[in-house]
Amino acid sequence: MQRTDVPPDVHPAVLQTVALILRPTTGEPVALETKVLDLEQQPDGSTTLVVACPSGLDPREHHFEATVAWTYPLGRMECTVSTRPGRRAYGDVWLLQPSSPAARLQQRAYFRARVSMPVLLRWPPDDELPDETLDLIGVVVDISEGGLMATVRTLPPAVGTAVEATVRVEGDNLVQGTRVVRHVRFAGGGLGVAVAFDDPTVHGDRLRRLVFETERRRRRR
Structure with missing residues (x-):
């Protein structure tokens, strides 16, 4: 599998379903699906993804090593992120802060x-x-x-x-x-x-x- 960097402003759309892989300090990675609720622009030009806290998980958790992936017209996109808890008018959320530019996955895969x-x-x-x-x-x-x-x-x-x-x-x-x-x-x-x-x-x-x-x-x- 190869990763090709793309412009840093590429991110999933609001209300788009994304895959989230959490890598805890102990145990196996956990793969989840969640939905993007909002996109918040930061002073440094980066974009924080506001996502729904997956049901059954602690909304107060922090994750220092996680990956978010989504489908984009360019293909399958992936970005490493850290997560932190947050709260908005619509309830508890997780805030995903990219720790690297989004990348397009180039692999012998098929469009889904x-x-x-x-x-x-x-x-x-x-x-x-x-x-x-x-x-x-x-x-x-x-x-x-x-x-x-x-x-x-x-x-x-x-x-x-x-x-x-x-x-x-x-x-x-x-x-x-x-x-x-x-x-x-x-x-x-x-x-x-x-x-x-x-x-x-x-x-x-x-x-x-x-x-x-x-x-x-x-x-x-």
Whole structure:
């Protein structure tokens, strides 16, 4: 993965949903989603992002090493930030102060679109019972020809698990092998799971067309 610096005034838009990764001094990083509530210009020319405090976390917490990421017309953007608690007329917030210029992530990734559709995840409980399967139904949050993110009601399979994923596009069930790449805890308490397709070319044309059509409709609105 390569990072390409972009102009320092690039930032997510007000009311845009962003991904926030917190790196505590102990334990694993925590991935969350939250929303930008305001942009505050500072005397030094920098922009402080005012975001909603994710549900279930202490609004008084400080984080000295965090990353905020968002989708931008240039691609996927990322910026390291520190967070501090704050309060505005609409309640408790976190104030994200950039500690480096925003950067565009250049990687062998695929453009994603936010969609909502059911997904069936199916995997064997263990290697000793290959003919048995566990099923988990979720709702896709975003999808690309390279993978998808879905919300689920129960604990998803462990990271690294080989999973068969089925989504329905234009009346057809698209089935392909995937692998779990991460778990996500959404703001509000929901669980999420991200999977990468083993072979993005299997249904790549169909999914790419879905993504582009979804994005065109969004832009028209």
